[in-house]
Amino acid sequence: MPAKTAQKKAVTTRKSAALLKRAVKLFPGGVNSPVRAFKAVGGKPLFIERAKGSKIFDADGNSYIDYIGSWGPMILGHAHPKVTAALKKALDKGTSYGASTSLEITLAEMVIDAFPSMDMARFVSSGTEATMSAIRLARAYTGRDRIIKFEGCYHGHADSLLVKAGSGAATFGVQDSPGVPSTLAQSTLNAVYNDLESVKSLFESNPDGVACVIVEGAPGNMGVVLPKEGFMHGLRSLSTQYGALLIIDEVMSGFRLCYGGAQKIYKVTPDLTCLGKVIGGGLPVGAFGGRREIMEMLSPSGPVYQAGTLSGNPVAMTAGIETLKLLKAKGAYEKLYKTTDTLYKGIPGIAKKHGVPCQIAVAGSMFTVFFSDRVVHNYNDAKKCDLAAFSKYFTRMLANGIYLPPSQFEAVFVSLAHTKDDVAKTLEAVDRSFKGL
Ligand SMILES: *Cc1c(COP(=O)(O)O)cnc(C)c1O
Numbered sequence: 001m002p003a004k005t006a007q008k009k010a011v012t013t014r015k016s017a018a019l020l021k022r023a024v025k026l027f028p029g030g031v032n033s034p035v036r037a038f039k040a041v042g043g044k045p046l047f048i049e050r051a052k053g054s055k056i057f058d059a060d061g062n063s064y065i066d067y068i069g070s071w072g073p074m075i076l077g078h079a080h081p082k083v084t085a086a087l088k089k090a091l092d093k094g095t096s097y098g099a100s101t102s103l104e105i106t107l108a109e110m111v112i113d114a115f116p117s118m119d120m121a122r123f124v125s126s127g128t129e130a131t132m133s134a135i136r137l138a139r140a141y142t143g144r145d146r147i148i149k150f151e152g153c154y155h156g157h158a159d160s161l162l163v164k165a166g167s168g169a170a171t172f173g174v175q176d177s178p179g180v181p182s183t184l185a186q187s188t189l190n191a192v193y194n195d196l197e198s199v200k201s202l203f204e205s206n207p208d209g210v211a212c213v214i215v216e217g218a219p220g221n222m223g224v225v226l227p228k229e230g231f232m233h234g235l236r237s238l239s240t241q242y243g244a245l246l247i248i249d250e251v252m253s254g255f256r257l258c259y260g261g262a263q264k265i266y267k268v269t270p271d272l273t274c275l276g277k278v279i280g281g282g283l284p285v286g287a288f289g290g291r292r293e294i295m296e297m298l299s300p301s302g303p304v305y306q307a308g309t310l311s312g313n314p315v316a317m318t319a320g321i322e323t324l325k326l327l328k329a330k331g332a333y334e335k336l337y338k339t340t341d342t343l344y345k346g347i348p349g350i351a352k353k354h355g356v357p358c359q360i361a362v363a364g365s366m367f368t369v370f371f372s373d374r375v376v377h378n379y380n381d382a383k384k385c386d387l388a389a390f391s392k393y394f395t396r397m398l399a400n401g402i403y404l405p406p407s408q409f410e411a412v413f414v415s416l417a418h419t420k421d422d423v424a425k426t427l428e429a430v431d432r433s434f435k436g437l
Contacts, residue, residue, distance in 0.1 A: 012060045012061075012062070013044070013046065013058065013060055013062070014060060015047065015058075015059035015060045016044065016045070016046045016047045016058055016059050016060060017044060019047040019059055020044060020045065020047070023047075030045070031045065035071075035405070035406065035407060035410070038406045040387070040391070040406060040407040040408070040409075041390070041391040041394045041395060041406045041407070042391055042395075043394070043395055043398070043406065045406075046058040046059070046062075046403075047059040049061075051066065051074075051078035051079060052077075052078050052079050053077045053078060053079070053417040054066060054077055054078075054415060054417040054418045054419065054422050055078070056068075056078065056403055062401075063401065064398070064401050064402060064403035065401060065402050065403065065418070065422045065425060065426060066078070066403045066415075067402065067403060067404050067405070067412045067413060067414070067426075068403060068404070068405050068413065069413035069414075069415050070282060071277070071405075071410075071413070072220075072252050072256060072277040072278060072366070072411075072413050073277045073278055073280060073281060073282045074282055074413070074415055075255065075256065075278050075323070075327065075336070075365065075413070075415055075416065076281070076323060076326055076327070076415060076416050076417065077415040077416055077417020077418070078282075078417070080322075080323075080326065080417075082322055082325075082326060083281055083282075083319055083322040083323060083326075086318050086319075086321075086322045087315060087318055087319060087322075089318075090314060090315050090318040091315060093314070094314070095313070095314070095315050096310060096313055096314065096315075097314065098309065100312070101312065101314050101317070103312075103314050103317035103318060103321065104123060104312040104317055106317070106321050107123070107279070107285075107317050107320045107321050107324070108121050108123070108287075110321065110324045110325075110328075111275065111279060111287060111289070111324075112289070114255070114259050114260045114261075114324075115250075115260060115261065115263065115264075115273055115275075115289070117263060117269045117270055117271075117273055117290060117291075118273055118289035118290055119289070119290070119291055119292040119295065120289055120290070120292055120295035120296070121287050121288065121289030121295075122287065122288060122289065122295070122298060122306065122311070123285060123286070123287050123308075123311050123312040123317075124285075124286040124287065124288070124306075124308050124311050125284040125285065125286060125308055125310050125311060125313070125316070126156070126276060126284055126286045127155075127156050127249075127251035127252075127274065127275075127276030127277065127286045128155075128156030128157050128158055128286070129156075129286050129308065130156075130249075130251060130274040130275060130276055130286035130287055130288040131155040131156045131158060131161060131214065131247075131249055131251070131274045131288070132156065132158035132160075132161070133288055133306045134212075134214075134247050134272045134274050134288040134290075135147055135158070135160060135161070135211070135212060135214065135247070136304060136306065137272065137288075137294060137295075137297060137298060137304055137306075138211045138212035138244075138245040138247060138271075138272065138294075139211045139212075140297055140303070140304045141211075141245065141294050141297055142210075142211040142212070142243065142244065142245065144208070144209050144210060144211040144244070145187045145209065145211060146187045146188070146189055146206055146209045146210045146211060147160060147187060147188055147189065147210065147211055147212050147213075147214060148189045148190075148191055148199060148202055148203075148210055148212070148213045148214070148244075149161065149163075149164075149188060149189070149190060149191070149213075149214050149215070150190065150191050150192065150193040150215055150216075150219075150378075150379075151164045151190050151191070151192060151193065151378070151379045151380075152164070152193055152219065152221070152222035152225070152378060152379025152382060152409075153193065153214075153215060153216045153219055153221060153222070153249070154216070154221030154222075155214055155216070155249050155251075155274075156251070159180045159181065159184050159185075160184055160187060160188050161188070161214075162176055162177040162180050163176050163177075163180060163185045163188035163190065164176045164190050164379075189202045189206065189210070192378050192379075192380070193215075193219060193222075193225060193227075193377070193378040193379065194225070194227065194228045194231055194377045194378050195378065196230075196231060196234040196235070196238070199213065199234070199235065199238055200238060203238055203241075203242045203244075207242060208243075210242060210244040211244060211245065212239070212244050212245040212246065212247050212271075212272075213235055213238070213239050213244055213245075213246050213247065214247040214249055215232075215235060215246075215247070215248060215249065216248075216249050216250075216252065216253065216262075217248050217249065217250040217252070217253030217254070217257065217261050217262025217263060218252075218253045218257055218262045218265075218363040218364075220252045220253065220256075220363065220366055220368075220410070220411040221252070221409065221410070222376075222378075222379045222382045222409050223361065223368035223370055223376065223382050223385075223408060223409050223410065223411065224361040224362065224363050224366055224367055224368040224411045225361060225376055225377065225378065225382065226361055226363060227262075227266065228377065232262075232266040232268040233266075233267075233268060235268075236268050236269070236270075239271075245270075245271035245272060245294070246268075246270045246271050246272075247270060247271065247272045247273070247274065248261075248262065248263050248268070248270040248272075248273050248274070249273075249274045250262060250263065250273055250274060250275055251274050251275060251276035251277055251286065252276075252277055252366075252411075253363065253364075254273075254275045254276070254277065254278055254279060255278035255279065255323075255324065255327055256277070256278060256363075256364055256365055256366055256413070257363055257364035257365075257366075258333055258364055259324075259327055259328060259333065261273075262363075265364075270290065271290050271291055271294060272288060272289070272290035272291075272294065273288065273289055273290055274286070274287070274288045275287040275288070275289075278323065278324075278327075279320045279323075279324070280316055280319060280320050280323075281319035281320050281322060281323030281324075282319055282323075283313070283315060283316035283319040283320070284310075284313075284316055285313075285316045285317070285319075285320050326416075332416060333364075333365075335416060336364070336365040336414060336415075336416055337364070337365065339365075339414050339416075339418050339420075339423060340362065340364070340365045340366075340367065340414045342420070342423050343367075343414065343418075343423045343426060343427070344360050344362055344367045344369075346423070346427040346430070347360055347369060347427070347430055348360065350427065350430050350431050350434055351434060353431075353434075354431075354434040354435055354436070354437060356371070356389070356434045356437050357371065357372065357373035357386075358370060358371055358372070359372050359373075359374070359375055359376055361376060363411075365413065365414045365415075366411040366412060366413050366414070367411065367412055367414075368408075368410070368411050368412065369393075369412075370382065370385050370408065371385045371386040371387075371389040371390050371393070371408065372384060372385040372386065382408070382409060385408050387408055389437055390407075390408040392433075392437055393433050393434070393437060394406055396429075396432065396433035397429050397430070397433050400428075400429035400432055400433065401425070401429065402425075402426055402429045
């Protein structure tokens with residue numbers, strides 16, 4: 001069924017189109033999260049009806065091999081039978097109590113076991129809440145207001161984090177999103193990813209003003225970009241030298257790179273870690289945590305306020321626990337890497353055959369195909385990619401039954417449900433899509 005319906009797809013997306021007509025009247029841009037609108041690739045978004053394993057099915061019944069995986073969480077594939085069975089049981093016990101449960105303890109113990117830099121944690125309901133709260137805590141702990149982030153790194157949509165350096169801005173941030181108060185934007189300093197000198201000079205001009213450096217474990221939000229040798233360690237030592245905290249945002253990289261995230265791979269110990277996506281197994285869960293003396297400043301043991309009606313929700317905790325259990329099983333990551341490797345290693349040969357310049361950056365089970373003839377080290381490099389070529393590639397892949405993230409600045413997420421057959425079909429689609437690109 002998958003192959004057949006995928007072929008038909010191009011002719012029937014009428015139901016998605018009709019749903020989009022209704023949605024644009026109800027939601028800005030027709031969506032509840034911007035990148036879903038397919039704006040960067042100029043297409044019409046599909047409305048999804050269901051998903052199972054590596055496949056996703058739209059409202060018209062077409063099936064696609066899914067490489068978005070809900071933007072990262074679905075690392076086991078969709079509707080994994082063990083997760084689904086646990087969730088059905090959990091539902092019968094009531095969906096929210098507004099009180100503590102043993103499930104929160106179980107998931108926290110699993111997370112802390114995987115991240116030795118965390119003595120304590122707090123659960124929230126999204127990655128945005130995790131980073132926003134971690135920054136508040138860093139500001140309270142250091143008594144400083146400014147933060148250093150990197151252009152092209154995404155940390156959710158809290159005001160302080162929606163700022164990136166404009167072309168001429170040297171020291172202070174320039175507002176990137178209207179609605180972010182300029183007074184707050186000025187507290188966000190932007191550095192260039194993979195450029196320790198840019199971080200150093202921000203510290204030098206603000207020697208007692210920086211509360212924290214926040215960085216993605218392995219950036220996936222400008223496409224996948226790998227830290228250069230020594231970059232993460234450099235951030236650790238500069239932060240320590242200037243009395244700032246190091247926050248590693250592992251919302252995407254957390255259980256995606258390995259069981260333990262980028263900090264385990266690069267052997268860097270942050271003061272605070274942010275998590276999300278995979279730890280909720282497809283339900284809304286985020287977390288932040290770190291050193292005990294910092295975490296104990298959090299309400300109610302300390303004065304820094306943070307709360308959530310649905311934080312630690314029992315159904316969401318159940319999905320997280322079952323997902324991590326399956327990831328912890330022997331051979332899970334080996335299988336994930338093997339599938340990822342077979343897929344991405346097949347692409348350069350096809351690119352060469354069709355004369356398409358591209359760079360592939362891989363971090364664990366996520367990767368990006370950059371349409372560029374040079375390696376991408378930072379956001380500026382990423383912006384120089386051939387975006388028109390990406391759009392064509394995306395559109396052709398979709399017509400061939402492959403559902404990719406609709407932007408050059410995103411990562412492809414491989415799951416444990418992707419089969420050899422999926423990979424072979426995907427590479428055939430790449431071959432057809434690269435032809436004459
Ligand atoms: C997705 C993401 C976030 C935001 O998480 P939400 O759950 O979408 O709020 C923060 N940081 C990183 C690195 C992310 O990839």
